[in-house]
Amino acid sequence: xxxxxxxxxxxQRWRRGDESAAEELIxxxxxxxxxxxxxxxxxRDNEEDIVQEILMKTFSRLHQYKGDAPLSHWxxxxxxxxxxxRLRAQxxxxxxRWSDLTTExxxxxxxxxxxxxxxxxxxAIHARDLVEKLLxxxxxxDRSLILxxxxxxxxxxxxxxxxxxxxxxxxxxxxxVRAQLRxxxxxxxxxx
Amino acid sequence: xxxxxxxxxxxxxxxxxxAPAYAVEAELPYGLVxxxxxxxxxxxxxxxxxxxxxxRALFAALAILAVAGGITFGLKHHHGPYMDPGINSIIxxxxxxxx
Numbered sequence: 001x002x003x004x005x006x007x008x009x010x011x012q013r014w015r016r017g018d019e020s021a022a023e024e025l026i027x028x029x030x031x032x033x034x035x036x037x038x039x040x041x042x043x044r045d046n047e048e049d050i051v052q053e054i055l056m057k058t059f060s061r062l063h064q065y066k067g068d069a070p071l072s073h074w075x076x077x078x079x080x081x082x083x084x085x086r087l088r089a090q091x092x093x094x095x096x097r098w099s100d101l102t103t104e105x106x107x108x109x110x111x112x113x114x115x116x117x118x119x120x121x122x123x124a125i126h127a128r129d130l131v132e133k134l135l136x137x138x139x140x141x142d143r144s145l146i147l148x149x150x151x152x153x154x155x156x157x158x159x160x161x162x163x164x165x166x167x168x169x170x171x172x173x174x175x176x177v178r179a180q181l182r183x184x185x186x187x188x189x190x191x192x
Numbered sequence: 193x194x195x196x197x198x199x200x201x202x203x204x205x206x207x208x209x210x211a212p213a214y215a216v217e218a219e220l221p222y223g224l225v226x227x228x229x230x231x232x233x234x235x236x237x238x239x240x241x242x243x244x245x246x247x248r249a250l251f252a253a254l255a256i257l258a259v260a261g262g263i264t265f266g267l268k269h270h271h272g273p274y275m276d277p278g279i280n281s282i283i284x285x286x287x288x289x290x291x
Binding site: 019022023026027030031034035038039043048051052055056059060108109111112123124125127128130131134150151178181182185186 | 195196199200202203204205206207209210211212213214216218220221224225227229231232233235239
Protein backbone atom coordinates (compact mmCIF):
# COMPACT_ATOMS: atom_id res chain seq x y z
CA UNK A 1 0.00 0.00 0.00
CA UNK A 2 1.51 3.32 -1.05
CA UNK A 3 0.79 6.19 1.28
CA UNK A 4 0.37 9.49 -0.52
CA UNK A 5 3.59 11.29 0.39
CA UNK A 6 5.69 13.77 -1.51
CA UNK A 7 8.82 11.68 -1.94
CA UNK A 8 10.93 14.50 -3.42
CA UNK A 9 10.03 16.80 -0.53
CA UNK A 10 10.76 14.04 1.99
CA UNK A 11 14.18 13.41 0.45
CA GLN A 12 15.04 17.10 0.57
CA ARG A 13 13.98 17.34 4.19
CA TRP A 14 15.93 14.19 5.03
CA ARG A 15 19.07 15.63 3.43
CA ARG A 16 18.65 18.70 5.61
CA GLY A 17 18.57 16.39 8.63
CA ASP A 18 14.81 16.34 9.30
CA GLU A 19 14.07 13.03 11.05
CA SER A 20 10.31 13.25 10.54
CA ALA A 21 11.03 12.92 6.81
CA ALA A 22 12.89 9.68 7.50
CA GLU A 23 9.89 8.39 9.43
CA GLU A 24 7.57 9.20 6.53
CA LEU A 25 9.92 7.42 4.14
CA ILE A 26 10.03 4.33 6.37
CA UNK A 27 6.22 4.19 6.50
CA UNK A 28 6.05 4.65 2.75
CA UNK A 29 8.69 2.06 1.87
CA UNK A 30 7.92 -0.60 4.46
CA UNK A 31 5.09 -2.37 2.56
CA UNK A 32 7.20 -2.51 -0.61
CA UNK A 33 10.21 -3.98 1.20
CA UNK A 34 8.20 -6.34 3.43
CA UNK A 35 6.40 -7.79 0.39
CA UNK A 36 9.67 -8.52 -1.39
CA UNK A 37 11.23 -10.07 1.72
CA UNK A 38 8.17 -12.21 2.43
CA UNK A 39 7.96 -13.43 -1.14
CA UNK A 40 11.60 -14.16 -1.63
CA UNK A 41 12.86 -15.49 1.65
CA UNK A 42 11.77 -18.62 3.50
CA UNK A 43 9.30 -18.20 6.36
CA ARG A 44 11.88 -19.24 8.96
CA ASP A 45 14.08 -16.21 8.20
CA ASN A 46 13.74 -13.26 10.53
CA GLU A 47 11.72 -10.98 8.32
CA GLU A 48 11.81 -7.89 10.52
CA ASP A 49 15.60 -7.92 10.80
CA ILE A 50 15.99 -8.19 7.04
CA VAL A 51 13.47 -5.39 6.45
CA GLN A 52 15.46 -3.24 8.84
CA GLU A 53 18.72 -4.13 7.12
CA ILE A 54 17.24 -3.06 3.78
CA LEU A 55 15.94 0.19 5.29
CA MET A 56 19.42 0.91 6.66
CA LYS A 57 20.96 0.23 3.25
CA THR A 58 18.38 2.52 1.70
CA PHE A 59 19.23 5.42 4.00
CA SER A 60 22.97 4.97 3.66
CA ARG A 61 22.70 5.00 -0.15
CA LEU A 62 19.98 7.61 -0.59
CA HIS A 63 22.57 10.08 -1.90
CA GLN A 64 23.01 7.75 -4.91
CA TYR A 65 19.30 7.99 -5.82
CA LYS A 66 19.02 10.26 -8.85
CA GLY A 67 15.24 10.35 -9.11
CA ASP A 68 14.99 9.01 -12.67
CA ALA A 69 12.76 6.13 -11.47
CA PRO A 70 10.22 6.13 -8.61
CA LEU A 71 11.90 5.66 -5.24
CA SER A 72 9.90 2.46 -4.62
CA HIS A 73 11.41 0.89 -7.77
CA TRP A 74 14.92 1.84 -6.69
CA UNK A 75 14.30 0.41 -3.22
CA UNK A 76 12.70 -2.74 -4.70
CA UNK A 77 15.89 -3.51 -6.56
CA UNK A 78 17.95 -2.97 -3.43
CA UNK A 79 15.61 -5.24 -1.46
CA UNK A 80 15.70 -7.93 -4.11
CA UNK A 81 19.51 -7.87 -4.24
CA UNK A 82 19.68 -8.21 -0.44
CA UNK A 83 17.29 -11.18 -0.51
CA UNK A 84 19.27 -12.83 -3.32
CA UNK A 85 22.50 -12.44 -1.33
CA ARG A 86 20.85 -14.18 1.61
CA LEU A 87 19.48 -16.98 -0.56
CA ARG A 88 22.87 -17.59 -2.17
CA ALA A 89 24.19 -18.53 1.23
CA GLN A 90 21.58 -21.29 1.49
CA UNK A 91 21.98 -24.67 -0.13
CA UNK A 92 19.93 -25.71 -3.14
CA UNK A 93 18.25 -29.07 -2.66
CA UNK A 94 18.91 -31.62 -5.37
CA UNK A 95 15.25 -32.79 -5.17
CA UNK A 96 12.20 -32.91 -2.94
CA ARG A 97 10.94 -36.33 -1.93
CA TRP A 98 7.53 -37.25 -0.61
CA SER A 99 9.09 -38.13 2.76
CA ASP A 100 10.39 -34.54 3.04
CA LEU A 101 6.83 -33.24 3.28
CA THR A 102 4.83 -32.94 6.48
CA THR A 103 1.36 -34.50 6.67
CA GLU A 104 -0.21 -31.07 6.19
CA UNK A 105 1.94 -30.35 3.16
CA UNK A 106 1.02 -33.68 1.55
CA UNK A 107 -2.63 -32.76 2.16
CA UNK A 108 -2.13 -29.45 0.40
CA UNK A 109 -0.46 -31.25 -2.49
CA UNK A 110 -3.33 -33.73 -2.78
CA UNK A 111 -6.03 -31.08 -2.44
CA UNK A 112 -4.45 -28.97 -5.11
CA UNK A 113 -4.30 -32.04 -7.32
CA UNK A 114 -8.03 -32.45 -6.91
CA UNK A 115 -8.70 -28.99 -8.20
CA UNK A 116 -7.35 -26.74 -5.48
CA UNK A 117 -9.30 -24.63 -3.08
CA UNK A 118 -8.42 -21.52 -1.16
CA UNK A 119 -7.10 -22.50 2.20
CA UNK A 120 -7.80 -20.89 5.57
CA UNK A 121 -5.01 -19.18 7.56
CA UNK A 122 -3.27 -22.38 8.68
CA UNK A 123 -3.77 -24.05 5.33
CA ALA A 124 -2.15 -21.05 3.68
CA ILE A 125 0.93 -21.39 5.88
CA HIS A 126 1.25 -25.11 5.06
CA ALA A 127 0.79 -24.29 1.39
CA ARG A 128 3.50 -21.65 1.66
CA ASP A 129 5.84 -24.17 3.30
CA LEU A 130 5.13 -26.55 0.43
CA VAL A 131 5.82 -23.78 -2.11
CA GLU A 132 9.13 -23.09 -0.37
CA LYS A 133 10.08 -26.77 -0.51
CA LEU A 134 9.22 -26.99 -4.19
CA LEU A 135 11.22 -23.84 -4.90
CA UNK A 136 14.18 -24.97 -2.81
CA UNK A 137 15.44 -26.94 -5.81
CA UNK A 138 15.78 -23.76 -7.85
CA UNK A 139 18.47 -21.09 -8.09
CA UNK A 140 17.67 -18.03 -5.94
CA UNK A 141 16.97 -15.77 -8.89
CA ASP A 142 14.74 -18.42 -10.50
CA ARG A 143 12.68 -18.71 -7.31
CA SER A 144 12.27 -14.98 -7.26
CA LEU A 145 11.33 -14.77 -10.93
CA ILE A 146 8.57 -17.35 -10.73
CA LEU A 147 7.09 -15.82 -7.59
CA UNK A 148 7.18 -12.33 -9.05
CA UNK A 149 5.37 -13.61 -12.13
CA UNK A 150 2.95 -16.18 -10.69
CA UNK A 151 2.32 -14.98 -7.14
CA UNK A 152 2.62 -11.22 -7.38
CA UNK A 153 1.39 -11.10 -10.97
CA UNK A 154 4.05 -8.66 -12.13
CA UNK A 155 4.39 -8.03 -15.84
CA UNK A 156 7.64 -8.81 -17.66
CA UNK A 157 8.36 -5.05 -17.82
CA UNK A 158 7.94 -4.71 -14.05
CA UNK A 159 10.21 -7.70 -13.40
CA UNK A 160 12.73 -6.18 -15.79
CA UNK A 161 12.65 -2.93 -13.82
CA UNK A 162 13.28 -4.77 -10.58
CA UNK A 163 15.96 -7.13 -11.81
CA UNK A 164 17.63 -5.05 -14.50
CA UNK A 165 17.31 -7.96 -16.95
CA UNK A 166 16.00 -7.77 -20.51
CA UNK A 167 12.48 -9.02 -21.32
CA UNK A 168 13.67 -11.87 -23.56
CA UNK A 169 16.08 -13.11 -20.90
CA UNK A 170 13.26 -13.13 -18.33
CA UNK A 171 10.93 -14.95 -20.74
CA UNK A 172 13.50 -17.60 -21.49
CA UNK A 173 14.43 -18.05 -17.85
CA UNK A 174 10.77 -18.33 -16.79
CA UNK A 175 10.21 -20.97 -19.44
CA UNK A 176 13.14 -22.99 -18.08
CA VAL A 177 12.04 -22.52 -14.47
CA ARG A 178 8.51 -23.74 -15.21
CA ALA A 179 9.94 -26.83 -16.90
CA GLN A 180 12.18 -27.49 -13.91
CA LEU A 181 9.29 -27.01 -11.51
CA ARG A 182 7.17 -29.51 -13.45
CA UNK A 183 10.02 -31.99 -13.22
CA UNK A 184 10.31 -31.43 -9.46
CA UNK A 185 6.59 -32.06 -8.98
CA UNK A 186 6.72 -35.15 -11.15
CA UNK A 187 9.67 -36.53 -9.17
CA UNK A 188 7.83 -35.76 -5.94
CA UNK A 189 4.86 -37.85 -7.08
CA UNK A 190 7.12 -40.67 -8.11
CA UNK A 191 8.57 -40.89 -4.59
CA UNK A 192 5.16 -41.32 -2.92
CA UNK B 193 -5.19 -32.15 -20.20
CA UNK B 194 -1.60 -33.27 -20.73
CA UNK B 195 0.84 -33.90 -17.90
CA UNK B 196 2.68 -30.58 -18.26
CA UNK B 197 -0.59 -28.66 -18.06
CA UNK B 198 -1.68 -30.72 -15.08
CA UNK B 199 1.49 -29.77 -13.22
CA UNK B 200 1.10 -26.12 -14.16
CA UNK B 201 -2.50 -26.16 -12.90
CA UNK B 202 -1.41 -27.84 -9.71
CA UNK B 203 1.39 -25.32 -9.16
CA UNK B 204 -1.08 -22.46 -9.58
CA UNK B 205 -3.53 -24.12 -7.19
CA UNK B 206 -0.86 -24.57 -4.50
CA UNK B 207 0.28 -20.99 -5.00
CA UNK B 208 -3.34 -19.83 -4.77
CA UNK B 209 -3.70 -21.63 -1.46
CA UNK B 210 -0.45 -20.11 -0.19
CA ALA B 211 -1.22 -16.54 -1.31
CA PRO B 212 -2.78 -15.34 2.00
CA ALA B 213 0.43 -16.32 3.84
CA TYR B 214 2.40 -13.97 1.60
CA ALA B 215 0.15 -10.97 2.25
CA VAL B 216 1.79 -8.10 4.13
CA GLU B 217 -0.03 -6.56 7.11
CA ALA B 218 -1.04 -2.93 6.75
CA GLU B 219 0.33 -2.10 10.21
CA LEU B 220 4.06 -1.64 10.69
CA PRO B 221 5.67 -4.03 13.20
CA TYR B 222 5.77 -2.49 16.66
CA GLY B 223 8.91 -0.45 17.30
CA LEU B 224 10.26 -0.75 13.76
CA VAL B 225 10.21 3.00 13.08
CA UNK B 226 11.85 3.88 16.41
CA UNK B 227 14.52 1.19 16.08
CA UNK B 228 15.29 2.07 12.48
CA UNK B 229 15.45 5.80 13.22
CA UNK B 230 17.82 5.18 16.12
CA UNK B 231 20.08 3.11 13.88
CA UNK B 232 19.90 5.68 11.09
CA UNK B 233 20.83 8.43 13.58
CA UNK B 234 23.77 6.37 14.87
CA UNK B 235 24.87 5.62 11.32
CA UNK B 236 24.72 9.31 10.43
CA UNK B 237 26.77 10.30 13.47
CA UNK B 238 29.33 7.61 12.73
CA UNK B 239 29.55 8.83 9.15
CA UNK B 240 30.05 12.43 10.29
CA UNK B 241 32.76 11.36 12.76
CA UNK B 242 34.48 9.38 10.02
CA UNK B 243 34.31 12.36 7.69
CA UNK B 244 35.77 14.66 10.36
CA UNK B 245 38.56 12.19 11.17
CA UNK B 246 39.26 11.74 7.47
CA UNK B 247 39.47 15.48 6.91
CA ARG B 248 41.79 15.92 9.88
CA ALA B 249 44.04 13.12 8.62
CA LEU B 250 44.04 14.70 5.17
CA PHE B 251 45.00 18.13 6.52
CA ALA B 252 47.71 16.58 8.69
CA ALA B 253 49.11 14.71 5.70
CA LEU B 254 49.03 17.89 3.61
CA ALA B 255 50.82 19.82 6.36
CA ILE B 256 53.54 17.15 6.61
CA LEU B 257 53.87 17.20 2.83
CA ALA B 258 54.21 20.98 2.83
CA VAL B 259 56.88 20.91 5.54
CA ALA B 260 58.80 18.14 3.77
CA GLY B 261 58.51 20.06 0.50
CA GLY B 262 59.76 23.20 2.18
CA ILE B 263 62.79 21.42 3.63
CA THR B 264 63.63 19.77 0.30
CA PHE B 265 63.27 23.06 -1.53
CA GLY B 266 65.41 24.84 1.07
CA LEU B 267 68.18 22.24 0.84
CA LYS B 268 68.16 22.28 -2.96
CA HIS B 269 68.66 26.01 -3.04
CA HIS B 270 71.22 26.10 -0.29
CA HIS B 271 74.64 26.82 -1.89
CA GLY B 272 76.81 26.83 1.21
CA PRO B 273 78.54 23.84 2.90
CA TYR B 274 76.15 21.06 3.92
CA MET B 275 77.80 20.35 7.23
CA ASP B 276 78.66 22.51 10.18
CA PRO B 277 81.89 24.55 10.02
CA GLY B 278 83.85 22.21 12.33
CA ILE B 279 83.26 19.12 10.20
CA ASN B 280 83.79 21.07 7.02
CA SER B 281 87.24 22.20 8.13
CA ILE B 282 88.23 18.58 9.00
CA ILE B 283 87.08 17.45 5.57
CA UNK B 284 89.02 20.22 3.89
CA UNK B 285 92.20 19.50 5.93
CA UNK B 286 92.18 15.72 5.31
CA UNK B 287 90.99 16.18 1.76
CA UNK B 288 88.21 13.62 2.33
CA UNK B 289 86.07 13.12 -0.70
CA UNK B 290 82.38 13.04 -0.06
CA UNK B 291 80.37 11.28 -2.69
